[in-house]
Amino acid sequence: MSNKAKETSVRIQDDLFQSVNSEWLSSVAIPSDKPAINAFEEIDVAVEEKLTEEFDRLAENYDAEGVPALKDAVLLYKKALDTNAREEAGIKPLLPLLERIKNVKSVDEFNLKSVDLMLDGVAFPFVLSVDEDVKDTTKHCLSVADPPIIIPDKSIYDKKIIRFFILSIYKKMMKKLLALTPLTKKEQKEYLSDSIKVDDSIRKLTKSPTEMADYVKLFNPMDLKDACDALKPFDFNGLMKGLYKDGVPAVINVYNPAYVKGFGSVFNERTFKAFVHWAYVGTLYSYAPALSKTISDLSKIYVNKLMGVKDNPTIKKQAYRLVSGEVFAGPVGVYYGKKYFGEKAKEDITFIAERIIAAYKDRMARNTFLAPETKEKAILKLDSIRVKMGYPDKYDEVYDSLKVSEDESFFDAMYRIKRTKLVASLNELNKPTDFSKWAMPAHVVNACYDPFKNDITFPAAILQKPFYGIDQSLEENLGGIGAVIGHEISHAFDNNGSHFDEKGCMNNWWKDEDFKKFEVLTEDMVKQFDGIIYHGAKVNGKLVVSENIADNGGVGVTLEIINGLQNADYRAYFTNWGRIWRFKAKENYIKLLLRLDVHSPAELRANIAPRNFSEWYKAFDVKETDKMFIEEGKRISIW
């Protein structure tokens, strides 16, 4: 890009984000079915368009070889598009399940039927999942989590007016959905008000998003016997025996001990009727996308309003998102990666990632606040990181068992698939951990670090411009995907990652004094962001601190590589860093993110991270009088 094209009324020294993105900001429109547009979403829109075209083509004439389960995905897509059949069926396919819930008259009866109700996707008073066992991650453990609540941020429940407003949107939507059921008008009212009451009793015990983000506190082993006692009058032992016929687990893991301890207030003989109503309403809501398009659209009213989204996606987009997003993510990802990414790019980006890990090791060796033995372990952790770039060679076995048949209905297929996948995931419990499994499929525009596997995953979809291009300069790639790779690696050493060792086991390998020094640096980072006014609201420095530390590490480590290049183009580096954070969103969504998101607003990520590095000042001759200047004493570099 020539310097001329970059010229705008905003000087880069004052505002990198506005200067680099002004043209984009003035020309881009937020899609009507999305709350925001950014570099990630733009790629997502393009990937979606490409794959929807492919699905249409494959639905006409299937010719994809080598990814057998894709055929079932395409068949399910076709069924999702058959709106005539879906509209004609309406709510009918769900009625037998709703009837089964309604007819459970006592706690004893619920206990007798609990296995089937859970596997059939009925809203349950807790959620089971199989995770890596953090004592020994080669094995699994069974975890008990709280059920989801209506308003994702529990602190809103204390703010009466906002709570009333948000719940009224939810109620309005549920009234419309309940009106489709055979319940009488009186019952509809009673079911809804009971389900709000039960939601409130769950909310009082549940963890906030910030508490859920503290991984160490999610691991609370409990003897099965103690769990059974705590969950009474629910027959947890009966459920375990039904699910694990070859032997029940001796110990289970509890995400939120307060919930298990207070469980009796959510589920007991006295509140049982209200609980059944809650389960009925919750199941209706969760199955809505598998019913007609009309019902599916109705069920989106609440979430759309919460995010400021105006329109529902077209039926094609809905069908594609459903099939590729949740149900058949694995095979769609393998197909996308093989076809659109390829081996050459995979090799190139893996090489870049390894270079970043090597630079990280060099920096770690020079670290001044960790004790020598801690540094040694940090380097061992860096050496052990598994790098997953582009796409996996295979998808999970379970997808091959999801055979969709020509003559089953859309709902029946969805119902059966949901059950099969849940059974398969619960059956992982007694199998060894498969470290080759990918945390994200290749067609998703995202990236992650998994502390329990000590791996980084970069799906093919994010490995595109502006993040990465095989024809972009190394500096541009480092300012884009490179800094993001460095960011993800930094999570191995943040407030979560530092509690897990090179094998992903929970093992405190830091000395107390290391932590104290790290905490001081963390506090500096909290202050750098805390209280900044953004769209009329304040940034919560504590909520976003880990992600800001990761950004700081990502920029630091990539600049380290650039410093070793001859005639390095620092301007290209920072310009692309500013470009990858371009972002435009609905006001509602911006406010929601400020409350819930552990990441800072993208504009601040673009503009604050560079100021901590001397390279920024040199690259653009940034002076004290410029807005993107901070004094040397206030510049932070942690990793």
Ligand SMILES: [Zn+2]
């Ligand atoms: Zn992150």
